[in-house]
Amino acid sequence: MSRHKDGRARARFLRRVRRQRLKYVAMLPALVTILNGVCGFGSLLLAAKGHFAGAGYMIFMAMIADMLDGRLARMSHSTSSFGGQLDSLCDVVSFGAAPAFLMVQIVESKLSLQLAGTPGLHFMQRFIWLAAAVYLSCAIIRLARFNVENEEDETAHMSFVGLPTPAAAGTVVSLVIFHQEIVLPAVGGVYGAFDHTLVYTLPFAVFGMGVLMVSRIRYPHILNVYLKGRKPFDHLIRAILFLGVIVWNRQAALAVIFCLFTSGSFVRWVYLRVLRKTEAVAVAPRQPDSQPDGRPC
Numbered sequence: 001m002s003r004h005k006d007g008r009a010r011a012r013f014l015r016r017v018r019r020q021r022l023k024y025v026a027m028l029p030a031l032v033t034i035l036n037g038v039c040g041f042g043s044l045l046l047a048a049k050g051h052f053a054g055a056g057y058m059i060f061m062a063m064i065a066d067m068l069d070g071r072l073a074r075m076s077h078s079t080s081s082f083g084g085q086l087d088s089l090c091d092v093v094s095f096g097a098a099p100a101f102l103m104v105q106i107v108e109s110k111l112s113l114q115l116a117g118t119p120g121l122h123f124m125q126r127f128i129w130l131a132a133a134v135y136l137s138c139a140i141i142r143l144a145r146f147n148v149e150n151e152e153d154e155t156a157h158m159s160f161v162g163l164p165t166p167a168a169a170g171t172v173v174s175l176v177i178f179h180q181e182i183v184l185p186a187v188g189g190v191y192g193a194f195d196h197t198l199v200y201t202l203p204f205a206v207f208g209m210g211v212l213m214v215s216r217i218r219y220p221h222i223l224n225v226y227l228k229g230r231k232p233f234d235h236l237i238r239a240i241l242f243l244g245v246i247v248w249n250r251q252a253a254l255a256v257i258f259c260l261f262t263s264g265s266f267v268r269w270v271y272l273r274v275l276r277k278t279e280a281v282a283v284a285p286r287q288p289d290s291q292p293d294g295r296p297c
Contacts, residue, residue, distance in 0.1 A: 033087050034090065037094060047105045053181055059095070062090075063095075066090075066094070088146070096169075099168070108128060127203060132203075135210035136210075138213045138214045139213060141213075142162055158220070160220075161216055162212065163209060163212040165213060167258065172206060178255040179194070217266060
């Protein structure tokens with residue numbers, strides 16, 4: 001009798017699995033999302049071969065694909081849980097593993113040339129891998145938390161809780177491209193002093209961005225807040241100026257824009273949470289030492 005019940009329970013389970021099996025997907029958004037992951041994998045290959053600038057541009061291509069796939073899904077009214085999960089898996093590769101590995105490769109290549117045989121080399125290498133592991137782990141946690149807390153309504157996407165993974169990856173990549181295409185060719189010139197400083201501070205920046213990704217600091221959604229819909233006229237002027245700066249010197253402009261976006265909300269949070277409280281305590285009226293009738297408080 002128990003075998004018969006077990007058989008019926010197994011049959012019901014199999015029927016339920018068949019009903020839940022994925023049968024249809026939105027082709028164009030899914031292909032663009034997969035392109036995101038392929039670009040991330042290409043960045044890993046280029047970074048392993050020492051083509052650091054090319055690896056950075058591959059991550060930028062992944063960012064473009066990441067912006068397009070969601071738009072295509074919403075325009076075609078084909079958003080689904082499958083698309084969201086696929087997007088997060090590709091983001092782990094493109095904006096988690098690829099920037100962390102790129103940072104490790106470029107810093108270790110510099111250390112092997114500058115600190116070969118020195119006692120501090122082993123410690124620096126361990127810290128580099130620690131920073132990369134923290135960044136990757138926080139990127140995975142950030143994406144998993146986003147899947148749980150995300151709302152389908154586009155009007156709710158005016159800000160992000162924590163630093164978005166594409167912005168963190170863009171900050172790493174923009175600094176790497178600035179170093180490879182501007183600083184290195186100008187060694188001994190205007191940018192020459194940034195060579196060692198930029199490379200050696202990169203692991204600390206990556207570590208900090210990992211913490212910001214899992215924080216509760218709110219970051220604005222640039223497209224929805226500043227570009228979508230009707231905006232004041234000065235927003236158009238600012239956008240044109242930004243585009244002009246990018247065309248004039250895209251490497252320096254991208255590095256400045258991404259660094260300002262990454263640090264701006266954090267600086268604002270520190271000001272509101274720390275400095276405002278300090279100012280409030282400083283201007284608070286001093287409590288009297290005794291009550292009006294002369295008795296001590």
